[in-house]
Amino acid sequence: xxxxxxxxxSEEGPRSxxxxxxxxxxxxxxxxxxxxxxxxxxLRALRDIxxxxxxxxxxxxxQCTECGYxxxxxxxSCRNRHCPKCQALRQAKWVASRVARTLxxxxxxxxFTLPAELRPLAxxxxxxxxxxxxxxxxxxxxxxxxxxxxxxxxxxITAVLHxxxxxxxxxxxxxxxxTGGALSQDGSTWHSSRPDFLFHVxxxxxxxxxxxxxxxxxxxxxxLLLRPDGTQWLDNNDLRRLLRKLRRMKWVVYCKRPFGGPQxxxxxxxxxxxxxxxxxxxxxxDNGVTFRTRDGNTKTLDPVEFLHRFVQHVLPDRFxxxxxYGLLAGGKAHLRRKLAKDLLAASGASLAPNTETDAxxxxxxxxxxxxxxxxxxxxxxxxxxxxxCGKLAMVRLPLPDSRAPPIREAA
Numbered sequence: 272x273x274x275x276x277x278x279x280x281s282e283e284g285p286r287s288x289x290x291x292x293x294x295x296x297x298x299x300x301x302x303x304x305x306x307x308x309x310x311x312x313x314l315r316a317l318r319d320i321x322x323x324x325x326x327x328x329x330x331x332x333x334q335c336t337e338c339g340y341x342x343x344x345x346x347x348s349c350r351n352r353h354c355p356k357c358q359a360l361r362q363a364k365w366v367a368s369r370v371a372r373t374l375x376x377x378x379x380x381x382x383f384t385l386p387a388e389l390r391p392l393a394x395x396x397x398x399x400x401x402x403x404x405x406x407x408x409x410x411x412x413x414x415x416x417x418x419x420x421x422x423x424x425x426x427x428i429t430a431v432l433h434x435x436x437x438x439x440x441x442x443x444x445x446x447x448x449x450t451g452g453a454l455s456q457d458g459s460t461w462h463s464s465r466p467d468f469l470f471h472v473x474x475x476x477x478x479x480x481x482x483x484x485x486x487x488x489x490x491x492x493x494x495l496l497l498r499p500d501g502t503q504w505l506d507n508n509d510l511r512r513l514l515r516k517l518r519r520m521k522w523v524v525y526c527k528r529p530f531g532g533p534q535x536x537x538x539x540x541x542x543x544x545x546x547x548x549x550x551x552x553x554x555x556x557d558n559g560v561t562f563r564t565r566d567g568n569t570k571t572l573d574p575v576e577f578l579h580r581f582v583q584h585v586l587p588d589r590f591x592x593x594x595x596y597g598l599l600a601g602g603k604a605h606l607r608r609k610l611a612k613d614l615l616a617a618s619g620a621s622l623a624p625n626t627e628t629d630a631x632x633x634x635x636x637x638x639x640x641x642x643x644x645x646x647x648x649x650x651x652x653x654x655x656x657x658x659x660c661g662k663l664a665m666v667r668l669p670l671p672d673s674r675a676p677p678i679r680e681a682a
Contacts, residue, residue, distance in 0.1 A: 290552035292355050292581075295560065296321045299574040303582075306575060313582040319349035323356050330670045333654070340659035344670055353585050365593070366541035369448075370534045372608065374427060374598075375615050376461075377451035378533035379469045383408040383479055384444040384523040388513060392496065392504060393434075393443050398587045399495055401432055401443065407482040408445045409596040414478065415470045416453045416597070422462045424453030427598030427611070431540045432586075437551075437564040438572075439580035444523075448536050451528070454598055454611045461614040469526055476524040484514055544593055 300317050303309070309317075322328055330346035348357045385393070385404060393400045409428055416426040427450040436442045452463035488510075490496055496504040505513060529536045551563040559571040572580070586592060598607045647653045655663045 290555055293320050293323060295555055295574060295578060299578055302575050303578045307579055309582060312588055313585045316351055316353045316585045319351035320354045323349035323354050331667050333665050333667055335657035335660060335664045336666055337662045337664040338660040340657055362541055362544060365544055366538055369537045373533050374450055374611055377466050377528060379449045379451055380527055380529045380536045381447040381449050382444055382525040386517060386520055386522060390441045393441060395498060395504060398590060399490060403486045404443060404445055405430060405594055407479055407486060408447060410482055411475055411479040412449055413597055422453035422464060424455045424462045425597045426450050426453045428596040429599060430594050431544060432592040434584045438570050441583050446540055448533055458610055461611055467528060472524050472526050476522045479524060480522045484517055
């Protein structure tokens with residue numbers, strides 16, 4: 272089964288939102304709740320999506336203190352990371368931050384995918400399985416990177432979890448943006464890979480498979496693979512049969528240098544880092560929900576089935592779906608990145624257009640800004656300027672009788 276993306280990170284042309292997911296939730300959410308047991312996180316996501324940017328959450332008006340011009344009322348966002356309307360500014364901030372911090376070297380796009388046989392467990396124990404997926408994917412890359420016969424150093428890895436296909440089926444996989452080289456353990460040398468080759472995919476898939484199955488066996492031994500009623504997911508005999516089957520399978524690992532450079536993959540992944548996409552909805556009625564899939568095709572599902580597929584991708588509370596490893600991990604990532612950057616510059620590597628420059632530091636998305644100045648830096652939109660008189664005099668006022676909490680500085 273193919274995942275939601277073109278693996279090279281390329282986009283599939285312009286998209287527009289013609290149907291609001293909140294309308295679907297209002298119309299068919301009650302039926303979904305009756306037909307399917309939902310977790311607290313799934314129920315909260317549906318509730319937040321339904322109420323997002325409605326009077327239920329309160330709102331504000333933007334008014335000019337000079338000429339008195341007043342915008343139409345705006346309602347507050349729910350800020351749920353699964354809501355298609357929310358976190359656009361956080362998403363843009365993440366993309367700008369990652370692009371600015373990309374090392375001036377070639378990169379690879381590596382994707383690790385779990386077999387279909389493990390999807391039922393992903394539904395039962397998402398935190399355990401997705402954590403194991405992250406750990407085994409990153410360990411595979413870092414182990415091969417440290418190999419003295421390969422790069423003999425520490426790679427830089429940014430990993431992003433995806434859980435869906437283009438038709439919203441459960442399909443857990445991790446996208447990794449990996450440096451095309453490694454920093455030596457003593458920090459004195461940058462070991463570059465070939466421009467068109469990182470590691471052989473057969474080696475990666477076998478190592479990834481071995482690490483994952485070992486982790487799965489250890490989790491079973493600790494009694495962690497449980498059903499909602501507290502019983503084991505599989506007994507010992509069934510688990511042994513499953514492991515034998517999985518060991519014989521060829522696991523899917525993709526590795527390629529992106530045609531448009533690492534920034535292409537970053538911008539693609541940025542579409543999904545802070546929300547589940549809503550841009551593919553076309554229309555809906557009682558007969559079905561129609562949405563775009565791939566290559567201009569569409570698919571129609573029963574509305575309740577569509578929502579059921581959607582809530583499969585609601586992540587557990589506080590689950591981190593973007594993680595950094597190797598050169599990019601931990602509190603000293605800035606120092607390691609600077610050291611690698613200096614070594615690359617000394618070796619003659621040219622500063623790529625997507626890497627950080629002094630001019631870009633002026634609008635570094637990680638530096639302290641109000642949300643208005645950040646929005647201006649990223650999009651060119653200045654919400655403080657009055658569209659009527661042109662003065663920087665727009666202020667935000669809560670709507671009268673608003674019961675919502677104070678307005679927070681967010682998109």
